[in-house]
Amino acid sequence: MPTHVMNEALGETRLDKGAQGLIGKPLDRYEGRLKVTGKAPYAYETRHGEGVAYGVVVTAPVAKGKVVSIDTLKAFSSPGVIHVLTGDNLPTNSAQPSGDKPAIGGGQIHFYGQVLALVVADSFEAARHGASLVTVECETREGRYDLDAERPNAKVPPPGNMPPDTARGDFERAFAEAEVKLDETYRTPSQSHSAMEPHAAVAEWQGGQLTVHTSCQLVGDNTRQLAAALGIKPDKVRILTPYIGGGFGGKLGIGPEAVLAAMVAKEIGRPVKVALTRQQVYQVTSRRTDTIQRVRIGATRDGRITAIGHESWCSNMAGDDYFEPIGLSTVFLYAGENRLITHRLAELDVLMASAMRAPGEAVGMLALENAMDEMAEKLGLDPIEFRKRNEPDRNPEDDKPFSSRHLIECMEEGARRFGWSEREARPRARQEGDWLIGIGMAAASRKNLLAQSSAEVRLEPDGRAIVLTDMTDIGTGSYTILAQTAGEMLGLPMDRITVLLGDSALPESSGSGGSFGAASAGSSVYIACEALIERLARKMDCAAEDLTLKDGTAVAGNRQVPLVELLAGEALSAEGTLQPGNATKDHHQASYGAHFCEVAVNAVTGETRVRRMLSVCEAGRILNAKTARSQCLGGMIFGIGTALTEELVIDDRNGLLVNHDLAEYHVPVNADVPQLDVVLLDKVDRLASPMASKGLGELGISGAGAAVTNAIYNACGVRVRDYPATLDKVLEGLAEGGGRQ
């Protein structure tokens, strides 16, 4: 099986030559028609018909304690109820993505809303009613729900997405001696992914073989996690997840509903459907941690950073040492000889914290990019100029070279397009009626990741190609860019490419997460196609580099042979695998961008309305200009929500997630989102992957919220360091005369 280890840059490839002209084109989604006509079902919408049973989850009514008894008698006698699953071995919530399986309760309650039972009935309605009849008796204990209170007890976590601590030089001394200093603390709340499709699973056994339709991001890992939770071998489990209604990290680890559906389907010998209610999605999957972040920047009077410190505290449940890599971008974004980046993890008796879109950057860059704005003001420098003065030429952590870095170009391009030169540095300089107008910017960076990924590409005798991989499309455009890649490589138009995804029976891919999907899975298709091209070249009796494939025809020298003819009734198949290699280790790789935002802040009420926003993004080769732009738009909207509205409120008396529905957990709605513009700088980063593309899916959110809050400050002179910047917090500053200089 052809495997490519990403040790060094490839030269020019067929993707550069673009004989078929597909790569980079703003093509419509491969599965778009299915989605807009309702023919791409959610997991719960599969397996209709007789014999299906329905499960509804029962959750814990307290956050901490011991289960004394679960009374299921009433539920059992309720019409339609078939079974009530209880026990110490039930999953409490989703698996940690890096974990081998979901945690189990063991008779204890670890957080409010933890899974305690599953009621199964002939109809969903009967199951839901049955679930309401289950009563739980528990011995309640005092719990810990407040990160601020637990901060003194926070510990150094083991290395995760990054080491907990990175340091260079003597930060404390350099900061103490700095000519100009900033020392501010920022807070961000817990957040919930809030994907449109709630977590759901449909499980069915045939003998010892389990098939589960579910909605998940990492098919390979999720298959193993599900098997481990059930105590069976992974090859006995097949997961199908062809269409996914959003993930955002919330579906990286297998969900409790999939384990429960499989467990109970086995017990009752029927297919079982389990969907979490919207409230339960908030309560029993995962959340993004709350954070406390202290940022210190020391600089010379002319704006050279001499010391940069980013100390952070986040939370997770006992026994789970995942920490949000809050300082990920602070490590490399700006120069400075003396650096200190730390992460501390506090235990809370609250739902597991895990990855949510751009874990690390999404919240870490709020603090860093606000601090840069505040420091620029102290120095009397334009925020862009301050950033430019601290542009490093090598990774300031370890002096390794950057694989590619176009941050300054993003900032300059954005400044020019957005009209940055018209910005008044002084807050409250622009007013229209009751509305104070301001603009702000922030840098974006997202560390580039690559993951092992395999795909099979088949050339059928009729000249069609089929791409087969367990890769997922969580709305990102995987189907489309994999079809474009195969089409470009094999010289086939889009309508001659079939892409099959989201099936654990197919070659294992990177899955979708960490913005690594397009480059990793795309590269596996590239590698498989290269192998096919070698074989086609042999049939053409030429070297592969002399073979051009275009519109279903093989061309070498003055010979043109239709592919169908060349195949002569034979199908060709190759599997390609990408493995990360030294290129990642020897270079620092990241995507970069710059966000610009204009807001109006109501001088009476403190309401903020985003008026326009522009993000200039650079992520190496752009594979599809339309889906890439959509990824950036989605990230920017996440940024607006992060800045202005999103907060998963934990009741600090008892650990209840208070606002666990979409009416009260406020994601931005259309009316909150104005004209958004995205400019993609089309570059190539040959060290990143054979695709020469870097991660894009999370770049749009990284730093976006900081551009919004920097604009709020520019508009009204109020600096909110406790996210989100809801109107009450802005109003407090306005009422105190904030910014009236």
Place this chain on the structure above:
Amino acid sequence: MRPFEYQRATDAGQAADLAVAGGRFIAGGTNLLDLMKLEIEAPRRLVDISRLPLDRIEPTDEGLRIGTLVTNSDLARHAAVRRDYPVLARAILAGASGQIRNKATTGGNLLQRTRCYYFYEPSAACNKREPGSGCAALDGFNRIHAVLGGSENCIAVHPSDMAVALLALDATVETLLPDGSSREIPLAELHRLPGETPHIETTLEPGELIVAVVLPAPIGDRQVYRKVRDRASYAFALVSVAAVASMEEGRIAAARLAFGGLAPKPWRNEKVEAHLVGKEPSPTLFEEAADLLLAEARGHGANDFKITLARRTLCAVLAEACQGDK
């Protein structure tokens, strides 16, 4: 959802009869069905009134009579409403979402229940949901809760925007009782303050059906609805102000003010209005009005900001309503 009986009413009298013992009227269902799924509402019987002929908007001698089944969307876009009662159209369009407004009805909007987080969480204490269990909001996360009119038993707010505008328009509710009689209830008297019984939210008798809302002629054509909320759509009011006023020779001739987001019911304080009438508008006068409105206001922590916000919003709304020489 608890099993329930469903009956479709053939006329209003029969509907009232069917609802007397443990029945609930259902029309748009945009709130009731959500609550039933959570078993916060568990009626034994649903009486479907959606097909009754109560969906007309008719002019009266002085004003307008709005059938209880008129949808929020239809009411907001009705020509007479937009011409004579723009505060009502604006309030309705400030609420919910397009899809919900297409289903939600006039009577149902008035009777929608609070959005208090703890009311919606079956495991939390809530005197409104489970009398005697306590109020988790009092010392809990009460950012959206009442600063006026609450009690030690409940500080949940009434979520309607439409009702706030109707209150400023002196609306009356027309009802039909199971015994066949009818009565008129001034909107100000429809909702009750929580006191000791937060679970009893209105003065309606069991089975009493709202059949129409009647509007008198507006007292002025200076009409403003200002809703302050956390996001631009699909969010309940943190504070809202409905103002209807008229001016004569530079003085305020008449004023009606109603408030949402502040209290367990659409809030009106006639002392505030009386203080404004006959006076020349000025920032000082508006501040005095706010002083009167908020004299008894009390925050519970997370909602303290509402007192400041209400003051500032009221002053801005009064300034807008009184400006110019219309």
